[in-house]
Amino acid sequence: MEKELKELASDFFDIGAIKFGEFITKVGLKTPVYIDLRVLIAHPKILQKLSKVLWLFSKDSTSKITQICGVPYTALPIASIISVESNIPMVIRRKEEKAYGTKKLIEGQFEPGEHCVIIEDIITSGSSVLETVNDLKNEGLKVTEAFVVVDREQGGLKHLHDNGIEVKSLFTLTKLINFLVESDKINKEVAKQVSFYLKSTPAPLKISNQEPSVDRLKLNFATRAGLSRNAMAKKLFFLMERKKTTLCLAADLTNFEHILELAEIAGPHIAVLKTHVDMIENFSSEFVTRLQDLAKKFDFLIMEDRKFGDIGHTVSLQYRKGIFEIAEWADIVTAHPVAGKGIIEGLKRGLKGITEIRGVFLVAEMSSEGALTTGSYISETISMAKDSSMVAGVVCQSNAFSDPGLIQLTPGVKLSKTGDDLGQKYNTPEQVVNSGADLAVVGRGITEAKDKLSAILQYKEQLWEAYKTRISKTN
Numbered sequence: 001m002e003k004e005l006k007e008l009a010s011d012f013f014d015i016g017a018i019k020f021g022e023f024i025t026k027v028g029l030k031t032p033v034y035i036d037l038r039v040l041i042a043h044p045k046i047l048q049k050l051s052k053v054l055w056l057f058s059k060d061s062t063s064k065i066t067q068i069c070g071v072p073y074t075a076l077p078i079a080s081i082i083s084v085e086s087n088i089p090m091v092i093r094r095k096e097e098k099a100y101g102t103k104k105l106i107e108g109q110f111e112p113g114e115h116c117v118i119i120e121d122i123i124t125s126g127s128s129v130l131e132t133v134n135d136l137k138n139e140g141l142k143v144t145e146a147f148v149v150v151d152r153e154q155g156g157l158k159h160l161h162d163n164g165i166e167v168k169s170l171f172t173l174t175k176l177i178n179f180l181v182e183s184d185k186i187n188k189e190v191a192k193q194v195s196f197y198l199k200s201t202p203a204p205l206k207i208s209n210q211e212p213s214v215d216r217l218k219l220n221f222a223t224r225a226g227l228s229r230n231a232m233a234k235k236l237f238f239l240m241e242r243k244k245t246t247l248c249l250a251a252d253l254t255n256f257e258h259i260l261e262l263a264e265i266a267g268p269h270i271a272v273l274k275t276h277v278d279m280i281e282n283f284s285s286e287f288v289t290r291l292q293d294l295a296k297k298f299d300f301l302i303m304e305d306r307k308f309g310d311i312g313h314t315v316s317l318q319y320r321k322g323i324f325e326i327a328e329w330a331d332i333v334t335a336h337p338v339a340g341k342g343i344i345e346g347l348k349r350g351l352k353g354i355t356e357i358r359g360v361f362l363v364a365e366m367s368s369e370g371a372l373t374t375g376s377y378i379s380e381t382i383s384m385a386k387d388s389s390m391v392a393g394v395v396c397q398s399n400a401f402s403d404p405g406l407i408q409l410t411p412g413v414k415l416s417k418t419g420d421d422l423g424q425k426y427n428t429p430e431q432v433v434n435s436g437a438d439l440a441v442v443g444r445g446i447t448e449a450k451d452k453l454s455a456i457l458q459y460k461e462q463l464w465e466a467y468k469t470r471i472s473k474t475n
């Protein structure tokens with residue numbers, strides 16, 4: 001590979017892709033060397049040679065790469081050639097995100113969970129790669145590697161490593177310069193100037209799209225509370241941290257006395273008690289009052305899993321009116337975003353005059369077999385969640401978003417992994433926490449247990465252990 005690299009270095013110099021003098025970089029730093037690989041498109045043979053050598057890194061990849069993403073614009077042709085040659089599909093991240101509003105940010109066809117590698121021409125601070133990674137992760141793609149042509153050795157490698165991205169680069173700037181000295185393209189004096197500059201100028205990390213550059217799975221809840229825009233999310237993060245529990249009990253029982261009995265037992269050990277009030281045969285306002293008293297006594301929140309899913313106007317009335325008057329008592333409700341943004345506005349309207357903190361969880365992905373909540377439905381839901389200060393979190397099965405201020409609620413949790421006869425699918429507490437769950441819903445795993453208290457404690461402990469392990473992992 002050394003021979004090819006030396007040849008490429010000379011090519012870069014000959015076509016003016018690397019220049020020496022005084023220049024200003026994209027992030028505003030003065031530099032004695034300027035690399036502009038955009039000129040490569042005028043030299044298809046060199047472009048092809050470069051792409052081929054860069055793709056050799058894929059041989060050492062730890063995971064099977066099923067998508068390729070070039071960082072616009074310079075790396076796009078390189079990524080395209082690699083995609084064609086390797087027959088691996090490509091995705092493109094739009095740069096015009098602001099102008100396009102909520103339109104698709106990532107073009108291409110992929111499933112959440114697919115492994116995507118980043119192709120980039122040069123890294124200085126690592127900012128452009130990180131912005132791309134954040135957006136790809138928000139769409140559910142897994143990104144752990146970037147193949148880069150030149151590493152300017154100004155901190156980008158470490159910044160990216162700290163954010164879970166391993167960079168493999170063909171050249172460090174020092175190596176590139178050394179090749180040029182060896183090939184008599186530049187003299188040693190110029191090389192010395194450049195190396196002095198590199199040693200004295202680390203590049204700051206800049207993120208232009210406001211997305212925090214942290215991995216939410218590694219942060220503790222108290223830190224994430226501080227990063228959340230939503231008051232209910234903050235409250236819930238602090239509650240989970242305080243009570244050391246991430247258990248949400250699905251109290252799916254049809255007699256309210258039984259729900260209250262269960263709440264008495266579970267109260268000290270749960271973060272949230274989740275109801276489906278429309279399955280309660282003897283529903284009355286007495287149930288609500290008594291449940292609220294228990295919530296206060298034991299410090300848990302009430303979530304009505306209503307899954308609102310109609311136009312905003314209808315939803316505002318369903319939320320506030322009818323026999324259940326959900327807005328009056330449920331701290332949190334769930335909603336399907338299928339009807340569009342109006343649903344969130346409808347929920348907001350349903351809260352007129354209510355002064356207590358309220359929050360919404362948007363259902364991005366369901367736990368059941370054959371659920372239609374896949375692909376762009378998940379990513380569009382996450383965009384909607386990020387856009388609204390009403391939204392405390394997202395209901396999903398996978399680590400589908402990176403925003404540390406949002407809470408991932410995951411249902412379908414059981415110690416024994418078998419499903420039910422109506423399509424419900426289960427994962428173990430450890431599995432869901434490793435898939436990003438911050439709050440885990442357990443229903444029949446507890447309601448059908450002979451010894452309810454010991455089941456509650458078992459779920460609580462396993463979930464909390466898994467969370468502690470998750471945040472203590474350094475990689």
Ligand code: 5BU
Nearest residue numbers: 250363366367395411412441442443444
């Ligand atoms: P289970 O008994 O642990 O299977 O109950 C799961 C609860 O979570 C139940 O109340 C469902 O309505 C709820 N649920 C779910 O199971 N899957 C989903 O995708 C969503 C909610 Br959204």
